[in-house]
Amino acid sequence: MRHLISPLDFSVDELDELLKLANDIEKNPKNYAHACDGLKLATCFYEPSTRTRLSFEAAMLNLGGSILGFSSADSSSAAKGESVSDTIRVISSYADICAIRHPKEGAALVASSKSGIPVINAGDGGHQHPTQTLTDLLTIYSLKNRLGNMTIGLCGDLKFGRTVHSLIHALIRYPGIKFVLISPEELRVPDYIREDVLKKNNIPFTELERLEDALPDLDILYMTRVQKERFFNEEDYVRMKDFYILTKEKLNLAKEDMLILHPLPRVNEISVEVDDDPRAVYFKQAQYGVYVRMALILTLLKWR
Numbered sequence: 001m002r003h004l005i006s007p008l009d010f011s012v013d014e015l016d017e018l019l020k021l022a023n024d025i026e027k028n029p030k031n032y033a034h035a036c037d038g039l040k041l042a043t044c045f046y047e048p049s050t051r052t053r054l055s056f057e058a059a060m061l062n063l064g065g066s067i068l069g070f071s072s073a074d075s076s077s078a079a080k081g082e083s084v085s086d087t088i089r090v091i092s093s094y095a096d097i098c099a100i101r102h103p104k105e106g107a108a109l110v111a112s113s114k115s116g117i118p119v120i121n122a123g124d125g126g127h128q129h130p131t132q133t134l135t136d137l138l139t140i141y142s143l144k145n146r147l148g149n150m151t152i153g154l155c156g157d158l159k160f161g162r163t164v165h166s167l168i169h170a171l172i173r174y175p176g177i178k179f180v181l182i183s184p185e186e187l188r189v190p191d192y193i194r195e196d197v198l199k200k201n202n203i204p205f206t207e208l209e210r211l212e213d214a215l216p217d218l219d220i221l222y223m224t225r226v227q228k229e230r231f232f233n234e235e236d237y238v239r240m241k242d243f244y245i246l247t248k249e250k251l252n253l254a255k256e257d258m259l260i261l262h263p264l265p266r267v268n269e270i271s272v273e274v275d276d277d278p279r280a281v282y283f284k285q286a287q288y289g290v291y292v293r294m295a296l297i298l299t300l301l302k303w304r
């Protein structure tokens with residue numbers, strides 16, 4: 001049995017297979033409409049979510065399976081003090097596969113160690129978000145026809161943004177990747193990403209503060225929201241929240257074929273006027289999230 005806790009849990013070849021399966025699912029959805037008949041997905045969400053939970057549920061329903069679960073800690077026995085380990089033991093006898101989101105770093109890993117069914121990390125605190133990464137990879141792969149040889153700008157809250165951490169981990173395994181890390185001083189990537197992931201693997205990267213300085217060089221611009229819920233005080237959040245706003249005017253500096261991704265939810269960091277630009281693919285990206293989660297559910301169930 002395999003789990004997906006970190007984006008590195010899949011080899012590059014396995015990822016390649018998964019993305020191809022997702023592409024096939026997009027093209028031939030009918031072929032998969034009964035692939036999970038009689039099987040159940042549990043979604044255990046201890047933190048708010050729209051896309052991740054609903055795209056998991058849509059994915060399982062599209063495969064002919066059923067869903068059960070909870071969407072907040074308050075509505076589960078966590079509110080009575082039950083541990084994640086105990087909850088997952090019980091859920092293992094109710095469902096065939098489980099997606100879990102939790103505010104604590106490492107919660108999904110703990111769950112997987114006690115689980116009798118495959119566990120998917122749907123976000124653990126400010127740490128990792130591997131299924132968003134699968135979504136991001138599928139978006140880039142489908143729209144650019146490659147995953148290597150590109151310059152990727154990651155902009156916004158690089159400190160707390162778990163989607164950024166997971167995406168960096170995943171992309172360094174492809175050739176010719178360069179990163180431009182665009183953030184205010186206080187929201188730079190954590191040291192372990194800079195030292196143990198980027199420097200250790202000799203990945204070229206620059207860190208800068210002004211989005212305008214980076215824009216002309218980028219093949220992908222990955223915008224992120226300032227992660228309000230991970231700040232220790234409101235004052236710091238208020239100071240940082242509108243640090244970046246991507247506007248139509250700024251986009252004039254970018255390449256014609258640059259893609260703008262965002263894991264969503266968007267707050268103010270991308271002006272709505274940008275939505276009509278053909279380079280803005282974040283809503284399409286959310287749609288890819290369903291295909292890739294269908295592929296993931298099928299793959300993990302096959303490996304049981």
Ligand code: NCD
Nearest residue numbers: 051052123163225263264265
């Ligand atoms: C992201 C997350 O939860 O980390 N959202 C998502 O799953 N698409 C990004 C965010 O909340 O900013």
